[in-house]
Amino acid sequence: MARHRGQAERAHANVDLYLSLTTAFAVRGLRAFAETMTAAWTDETRAVEGRPDAQEEAVALYTMHAAKGLEWPIVVPINTMTGIKAPDSAITDRDSDTFYCPVFGVKPAGYEAVLDAEKAELDRERIRLWYVAATRARELLVLPRLDAAQSKSAWISLVDLSLTELPALDLSHLPEGMGPTAAQAVNVQTRDSFAAEAAAILNKRRRLVWLAPSRDESHAGPVLTPEAAEIWAAGDDGQPDDEGLALSVQGGRERGLILHKLLEEVLTGETDAGEAALTNRAKALILEIGKPVLDDSAKGLSPRELAGCVVRTLNLPAIAELRPSLVPELTVYATVEVDGVEQAIVGIADATSFDSHGKPSVVIDWKSDVQPTAATIEHYRAQVRAYLDMTGIERGLVVLLTSGQVITVNLSLTAVDG
Template sequence: MTAAWTDEARAVEGRPDAQEEAVALYTMHAAKGLEWPIVVPINTMTGIKAPDSAVTDRDSDTFYCPVFGVKPAGYEAVLDAEKAELDRERIRLWYVAATRARELLVLPRLDAAQSKSAWISLVDLSLAELPALDLSHLPEGMGAAAAQAVNAQTRDGFAAEAAAILDKRQRLVWLAPSRDESHAGPVLTPEAVEIWAAGSDGQPGDEGPAPSVQGGRERGLILHKLLEEVLTGETDPGKAALADRARALILEIGKPVMDDPAQGLNPGELAGCVVRTLNLPEIAELRPSLVPELTVYAAVDVEGIEQATVGIADATSFDSDGKPAVVIDWKSDVQPTAATIEHYRAQVRAYLDMTGTERGLIVMVTSGQTIEVQASA
């Protein structure tokens, strides 16, 4: 409030919420344009504030101010003009106050002598000739006040109610396997590494050299996009059409098209990955029933906490009854570690548990390896 007063902040004066049977306090200035059934001007016997010693000539905008008691030439005339203007303004305010009542205007009529500098002395209201306010028709007493509700709540009662509310609270935890791509932080792929071949145990193998390919997040996004568009029929599965689409996607994300896959994104290498992946025996068998980018939800109660899981399976195969049969997760890693593969297994297993599917496939699109994943026991 002090800061608002110091900064001369303007605010609308308080108005009652109820329009009837309510008392509103307004200054004469704020009452302009408003009206009420009954209006009672108060504090009208108070004195009028004298103008400041420093005044401004309203006609010439000249500032006059006494200095150490010495008044400048013309000061008295300007001061008298200012007093007269303030008197006229106050009379206009009295007109506002006296015309706000629709039904009854109540003016105070006191026995004390009126000061010439009082507000009520500014205009001749003929108070002596006005009839006194007749209140005989009103009841003498104010009437009994309505009984107030008693708060009988005790500390123990409050604690019991708070505990009951706490017991009814539902706690919800959201899990999103699709966004969890790392067992210990982001899975970062070296800029130039060798493609690994499948080992007999479903883990990376080290036998024999392979062409160099640069991995990365952008490469994975484009491969996922190409596989999705082939499964939806948006893009022709031929290698030439895939290469053209890969080139357009590379340019769309603002990356350069490279001739050497080891140096960056190469349309031919990306198209070859997609063609090779779709021709894998396991994928070719499931392809007629594959649905890409399937959003799945599940909710379970874990120790009183509702655990909701939401994710997007890269591709899902459905059986003849319309039930999910196989969940597929495309992975674009160039040389994943054994720990990363295990993390991917857990991720796919989460989708199997959500959909009630028994079988899952991790498809390493770079190497062409497929890894079987079984649902939780």
């Protein structure tokens, strides 16, 4: 329809014909059909085109150009009183390929003769089109005989069809009428009834809103609340110093993406958990995102620092205990109805631990911030709590990869249906 606009009947018929060829391959299958069609195309096998008028009493509208090569039982040329289009002022001599164009109203030498020749050639082409139109009918050609005077520039004036000498179309054998017209229903709808029907339709409409905790969205509102919580304290013994890390590690989105990717590949078994393998993989990931590989982590992405961060995280007691059952990148869904609107909540947990019965028990969210604020950490808490509410899991962990701090999050009192 987009290609042929109002003349798509022929293309539709060819599509129907092509699809009808598949019936013979119901048992042999799609591969056999594809191979047969490929062989026919390669061998340039000729095939009969589809017939848009194959359906009984079908009516097709075609231009004279598009009707070439087609036939119908009955053909009725229409719009023949339309004036023909005059040739453009810029023309080309068909014999010498010389271009003629008036410039500021001044016509070049020989322009009139070339213009007359072009008009004569266009008239001959239109007469040939009339021949095409008049020979498309297998049984009956119906030429409209209009009472209006014919213009010399109209299509009907290009050829002498002797309309006055042709007999009128005999329709006496057809029934005079098409039968009694069915009584039309009276529209009794009032403004009030229309408003009531519109309100009924509106009430039956089902609305769905998608929310993502990672974008500070939840069924209860933004997950980032203004409440402050005392959660950022000095690290435990053996963990890197917070202020020292802020000075020696440059954070950023790219660093977070690579850390998440490395942890995912370790948990899936794609990458070895050894520091050497992680360093090589981190270097490859840095090059893939088009960033320079540096030795100084304070100036950019350092493969050694990224690998060391992953190794420290996996060796944390809370993570090492859960590592055998951790599954990375687990998508969770939940729905809840709020004020008559269904809200679908979707999120991806960085890692999820399953118990011996195959039930999820812990949700883990990796965070790569170098020195997060208290409000940011509270946001992370709320995000993990939203995952817990969606899944019914009772415990979650926010793991700050850079500092090695592990923050425990518990299930809230209310949860949605997961």
